[in-house]
Amino acid sequence: xxxxxxxxxxxxxxxxxxxxxxxxxxxxxxxxxxxxxxxxxxxxxxxxxxxxxxxxxxxxxxxxxxxxxxxxxxxxxxxxxxxxxxxxxxxxxxxxxxxxxxxxxxxxxxxxxxxxxxxxxxxxxxxxxxxxxxxxxxxxxxxxxxxxxxxxxxxxxxxxxxxxxxxxxxxxxxxxxxxxx
Amino acid sequence: xxxxxxxxxxxxxxxxxxxxxxxxxxxxxxxxxxxxxxxxxxxxxxxxxxxxxxxxxxxxxxxxxxxxxxxxxxxxxxxxxxxxxx
Numbered sequence: 001x002x003x004x005x006x007x008x009x010x011x012x013x014x015x016x017x018x019x020x021x022x023x024x025x026x027x028x029x030x031x032x033x034x035x036x037x038x039x040x041x042x043x044x045x046x047x048x049x050x051x052x053x054x055x056x057x058x059x060x061x062x063x064x065x066x067x068x069x070x071x072x073x074x075x076x077x078x079x080x081x082x083x084x085x086x087x088x089x090x091x092x093x094x095x096x097x098x099x100x101x102x103x104x105x106x107x108x109x110x111x112x113x114x115x116x117x118x119x120x121x122x123x124x125x126x127x128x129x130x131x132x133x134x135x136x137x138x139x140x141x142x143x144x145x146x147x148x149x150x151x152x153x154x155x156x157x158x159x160x161x162x163x164x165x166x167x168x169x170x171x172x173x174x175x176x177x178x179x180x181x
Numbered sequence: 182x183x184x185x186x187x188x189x190x191x192x193x194x195x196x197x198x199x200x201x202x203x204x205x206x207x208x209x210x211x212x213x214x215x216x217x218x219x220x221x222x223x224x225x226x227x228x229x230x231x232x233x234x235x236x237x238x239x240x241x242x243x244x245x246x247x248x249x250x251x252x253x254x255x256x257x258x259x260x261x262x263x264x265x266x267x
């Protein structure tokens with residue numbers, strides 16, 4: 001299945017941009033992942049120093065290996081789940097709508113959408129050292145619809161995205177005004 | 182006295198592997214369903230699969246000569262030297 005089927009694109013609708021969080025915001029997860037991968041090395045060194053018999057015992061040795069193996073597999077699974085939740089948080093901007101797809105956890109997903117002509121106000125902010133250095137931040141959209149506030153989190157180049165959304169919203173408003181006449 | 186055969190732990194590990202496989206497939210299903218198969222997601226998925234294969238191979242390599250019919254005998258958990266863990 002591709003994105004076009006997933007969002008049930010209308011016949012006249014075209015995808016202008018797909019926005020994901022800036023990849024730099026995933027770096028802390030990678031650092032934590034690498035550090036937790038090193039934990040068993042330290043634990044093995046401690047066991048070897050304090051209980052050297054544990055790594056050669058006929059019972060304890062297989063138990064230690066099975067536990068270490070399960071630890072690493074759990075770690076991979078958590079990392080992959082975090083990646084999926086991070087990567088599938090996305091905003092699809094078309095010439096008609098803004099669709100917010102949020103993968104909250106492995107078993108929780110929410111999809112919200114907003115007609116562009118309902119956008120009343122848009123602000124973009126880049127706050128903090130890393131956001132300023134790597135130019136990422138949030139775009140806040142005030143709407144007249146059922147969802148009063150839409151936030152696009154940690155997007156690359158938020159000021160350009162805000163301008164793009166405002167341009168598309170103005171175009172969509174003109175289109176809807178011409179349809180009413 | 183409690184005697185736990187080693188293969189019990191192996192079966193628990195296999196049950197864990199089954200859960201691991203199911204959750205990994207669900208994760209991949211999410212990526213596929215959302216049309217998120219791109220270079221980045223492909224690379225991360227490939228890295229996770231390679232690391233998993235690496236861990237499973239080393240687990241098998243380190244445990245291939247283990248006698249799984251051995252039993253862990255625990256006579257009194259709290260008294261020193263009363264079990265054959267080492």
